[in-house]
Amino acid sequence: MKLRILVADDNQKALHALVTALSLEFDVIATATDGRSALEEIRRLQPSVAVLDLNMPELNGIEATREIVRQCPSCAVVICSVAKDPELIEAALAAGALGYVFKASLHRHLSIAVKHAADGKSFISGD
Numbered sequence: 029m030k031l032r033i034l035v036a037d038d039n040q041k042a043l044h045a046l047v048t049a050l051s052l053e054f055d056v057i058a059t060a061t062d063g064r065s066a067l068e069e070i071r072r073l074q075p076s077v078a079v080l081d082l083n084m085p086e087l088n089g090i091e092a093t094r095e096i097v098r099q100c101p102s103c104a105v106v107i108c109s110v111a112k113d114p115e116l117i118e119a120a121l122a123a124g125a126l127g128y129v130f131k132a133s134l135h136r137h138l139s140i141a142v143k144h145a146a147d148g149k150s151f152i153s154g155d
Contacts, residue, residue: 030053030054030055031053031054031055031076031077031142031143031146032054032055032057032073032074032075032076032077033050033054033055033056033057033075033076033077033078033079033142034056034057034058034059034060034066034069034070034073034075034077034078034079034103035047035050035056035058035059035060035078035079036059036060036061036062036063036065036066036078036079036080036081036084036089036092037061037080037081037084037108038061038062038081038083038084038085039081040061042081042108042131043059043061045134046079046108046134046138047059049134049135049138049139050079050138050139050142052139053139053142054077054142057073057075058073058075061084061085062084062085062086062087063080063084063085063086063087063088063089063091063092064086064087064092065086066078066080066084066087066092067087067092067095067096067099070096070099070100070103071099071100074100074102074103075103076102076103076104076146077103077104077105077106077142077145077146078092078096078103078104078105078106079106079108079138079142080092080093080105080106080107080108080125081107081108081109082107082108082109082111082116082120083109083111089107089109089120089125090107090116090119090120090123090125091123092105093105093107093120093123093124093125094123094124096124097123097124104126104127104145104146104148105124105125105126105127105145106125106126106127106128106129106138106141106142106145106151107120107125107127107128107129108129108130108131108134108138109128109129109130109131110130110131110132112130117152121150121152126141126144126145126148126149126150126151127141127142127144127145127150127151127152128141128151128152128153129141129151129152129153130153133153137151137153141153
């Protein structure tokens with residue numbers, strides 16, 4: 029059975045790219061364009077993994093991660109961002125994200141990060 033994934037990004041082009049990349053291996057069951065909608069969909073659909081953009085309206089990726097971990101602990105979180113700031117990566121992990129993938133390396137690392145997160149392991153893009 030394929031992992032069930034929710035994808036959230038406020039940029040439509042980036043959202044489409046994420047869904048396209050993930051749909052090859054996983055069952056993308058929902059999308060959202062802000063953190064609050066993502067959280068509502070996660071509560072409703074109970075995906076295995078949520079792939080969240082770091083910078084979104086309503087709740088950003090870090091704020092949404094905190095709420096997901098608190099309200100839906102069975103859903104693992106992977107953050108995707110252009111930001112390579114070690115402090116942001118640390119903040120995402122401290123909030124409960126298991127993965128952090130740089131958007132520049134989505135095609136190399138996103139699938140790996142999602143699989144690791146589903147298994148309860150962490151993964152951070154290395155480049």
